[in-house]
Amino acid sequence: MEANGDTSACNGYSDKQRKDVRVWCDGCYDMVHFGHANSLRQAKALGDKVIVGIHTDEEITKHKGPPVFTEEERVKMVKGIKWVDEVVLGAPYVTTLKVLDQNNCDFCVHGDDITMTAEGVDTYHLVKSANRYKEVKRTAGVSTTDLVGRMLLLTRNHFRQGSAEYDIEKEGSSNMGQDSAAKSPWTGCSQFLPTTQKIIQFSDGKSPNPGDKIVYVAGAFDLFHVGHLDFLEKAKKLGDYLIVGLHTDPVVNSYKGSNYPIMNLHERVLSVLACKFVNEVVIGAPYCVTEELLEHFKIDVVCHGRTPIALENGKIDPYAVPKTRAIFELIDSGNEMTTERIVERIISHRLEYERRNQAKEKKEIEAFEALQRQKQTQKAG
Secondary structure (H helix, E strand, C coil): CCCCCCHHHHCCCCHHHCCCCEEEEEECCCCCCHHHHHHHHHHHHCCCEEEEEECCHHHHHHHHCCCCCCHHHHHHHHHCECCCCEEEECCCCCCCHHHHHHCCCCEEEEECCCCECCCCCECCHHHHHCCCEEEECCCCCCCHHHHHHHHHHHHHHHCCCHHHCCCHHHHCCCCCCCCCCCCCCCCCCCCCCCCHHHHHHHCCCCCCCCCCCEEEEEECCCCCCHHHHHHHHHHHCCCCEEEEEECCHHHHHHHHCCCCCCCCHHHHHHHHHCECCCCEEEECCCCCCCHHHHHHCCCCEEEECCCCCCCECCCECCCHHHHHCCCEEECCCCCCCCHHHHHHHHHHCHHHHHHHHHHHHHHHHHHHHHHHHHHHHHHHC
16 A cells, blocks of 8 residues: 555545544633733643633632623633633632533643632642643733722722822822732732734734625723623624724713723723624724724724713814715614723722732732742752
C-alpha cells in the first residue's frame, strides 16, 4: 500500500473526528468586566470549547459575601461573551475532578490570582494535584472589588458639598480597590494600561460583507451590564453587522453628571468588544450622529434605547440626521437595568460590600505571603 501522506488517516481518524479539547473555567462572574472576558479569551486559546461554571448566589454569599448581581443576571452576562460556548449554573466553589468529568472537560483554567473558600482553602487544590489545571495571566487594573470601590467613592463626593466636598481624598476608600492602602496583590488598585495589542485580541477583525445591513448604536456603555446586553442583542437583529460608538469620558460626564463614567473609555472599549453581538467599536464617537459618520461606515439603521436622549448643548438633537433620513429606530430592550441602578444596589448594601471586600483582601494577603514563604523554602532546599 502506498503512503498518501495523510497523517490523520494513519492515526485512524480525520480532522473532523478529532476530539474537541474542552476547557473548564469557573467563578462568581459578578459584575462581569473585561478582566473576566480576557481570562476566557486566554482559556479559549488553550482548547476548542470553553465551558463556564457559575457559582450560585448561596455559594458566593457563604464564601465571600453577597454578590452584586443575581445568578440569572450573571449567567446571561457570561453567555454574552464571545469566547464562551456553554454555561453551567451551580458549579461547586471548590473545583473537583468530578465536575470536570461530568462536563467532559480536559482541564481547568484560572488566572494567576489565588481564590479561597471561607475556610482559607485553595479552591483549585484538587485539580492542581491531578495535573488538570492551567493558569493564565490575570488582567491587571480591574476587578469586581475595584469597581465596587469606585462606586462607593462616587457616592461619597456626590453627597458632600462645601468644605467637606473633597474630604474623600483624605479619608481613603476603606481598602476597596482604589485606595493606595489596598495592599492585595490581586484586587488592590493598579492602573489599567491599554494597548493596541489588547484591542486586537478582543476584536474579531472582520469587515462587513458586501450587502450587509449595518446597524449603529452609540452611548456610554458604562459598567457593561444585562440591560446593555439585551439592547445590543435586539439591535443586532435589525441587521447583519453591529457598530457601537463609544463616547469619550468628558462627553459621558456632560450628560450623566456626578463622577460618571465609572469605567474609562479604554475599559469600556474592551467591555463592549467582548460582547458576541458587537462587530466593531468606534472609539470616541461624536455625540451627534453626523452625515459624515453615516457615509463613512455606510450605516443603514441607527438605534437608541428607551433611556432619555440629552440634547447637545441643551439644543441639538443628536439623532436629527438619521431621523431626517428615516433610518432611526427606538428599541425597547425589555430590561430595566441601568448603570445608575447598579450604583444604587451598591449604595444600599454598602456596609456589606465593604466588609466583604476587606475580608477578601485579608485572605488574599495571607495567601500571597504564604505562597512567598513556600517559594523561599523551595529555593533554600
